[in-house]
Amino acid sequence: MVQSLAISNLTLPELEEKQNLKLTDDPEFFAEWHEALPELSDEEKRYLEQVQQEYFDQTRMGQISEGLIKLIVVSPLLHLAGFYRYPFEVRLEEPVQIEVTEANELWRGRIDALVIKDFFWVLVVEAKNSVFGIDRAIPQALGYMLATPHPARLTYGLVTNGSSFAFIKLIQEPQPRYDVSDVMLLLPGRNVLFKVLQVMKQIGRMTGE
Known part of the structure; x- marks a missing residue:
C-alpha cells in the first residue's frame, strides 16, 4: 500500500536519502546569486x-501570518522582477506530488507561488510565518522543486519568513545536486530587498532568454 506524506513534513536528511540529493561543494555551482547582478x-x-517600512509597521503588531507576508513582501517582489508579465506566469497554491517508488510513498503538497515560463518551472517561492526560521522552509521548497515536470532543466527556489531570505538552486540530472545562498536578513537601515530583487531579476533574465 502506498503511503501518502505531506512534503511540508519532510526533513532535509529524508530528502537527501530518498532522492539521492546532495549539497554541492562547488563554489561556482550557484554563482548567479551574487555575481554580475543587474542594477536597480x-x-x-x-x-x-516602502515595502520594508510596511513590513516593519506590521511587525509592531506582533508576528505576521504567512498570507500577509506573501501579500506585503512576496507579491511586490514578483511584480518588480517582472514575473507577472509575459512570458512568465504565476500560479498560487499549485498542487504537486512525487512518487517515491523505492519507499512506496507518494509525497504531496501545494506551492505558495510558482513562476512558470513555457511550462518550465522558473522559480518556486515558499513563505513561512514570521515566527519560523527559514531553515524550516528549505526542505519544503526543495521537495516542491524535485516535483518539476522538467528535471533536465535547473530550477530555482526562494524561501522567506518576511525578514530572512535565501535562494536555492537545483539540478536533477545526471545526479540531483543543490546549493543554498547566504541568508539575507532584513534590518532597519539595511534593505536586503534590493539584493533579493536583483537575484530574482537575474533568474528571470537567465531563464527568460
Whole structure:
C-alpha cells in the first residue's frame, strides 16, 4: 500500500536519502546569486523602501501570518522582477506530488507561488510565518522543486519568513545536486530587498532568454 506524506513534513536528511540529493561543494555551482547582478532603478529602490517600512509597521503588531507576508513582501517582489508579465506566469497554491517508488510513498503538497515560463518551472517561492526560521522552509521548497515536470532543466527556489531570505538552486540530472545562498536578513537601515530583487531579476533574465 502506498503511503501518502505531506512534503511540508519532510526533513532535509529524508530528502537527501530518498532522492539521492546532495549539497554541492562547488563554489561556482550557484554563482548567479551574487555575481554580475543587474542594477536597480531609483524608482525600484524607493518602492522597496516602502515595502520594508510596511513590513516593519506590521511587525509592531506582533508576528505576521504567512498570507500577509506573501501579500506585503512576496507579491511586490514578483511584480518588480517582472514575473507577472509575459512570458512568465504565476500560479498560487499549485498542487504537486512525487512518487517515491523505492519507499512506496507518494509525497504531496501545494506551492505558495510558482513562476512558470513555457511550462518550465522558473522559480518556486515558499513563505513561512514570521515566527519560523527559514531553515524550516528549505526542505519544503526543495521537495516542491524535485516535483518539476522538467528535471533536465535547473530550477530555482526562494524561501522567506518576511525578514530572512535565501535562494536555492537545483539540478536533477545526471545526479540531483543543490546549493543554498547566504541568508539575507532584513534590518532597519539595511534593505536586503534590493539584493533579493536583483537575484530574482537575474533568474528571470537567465531563464527568460
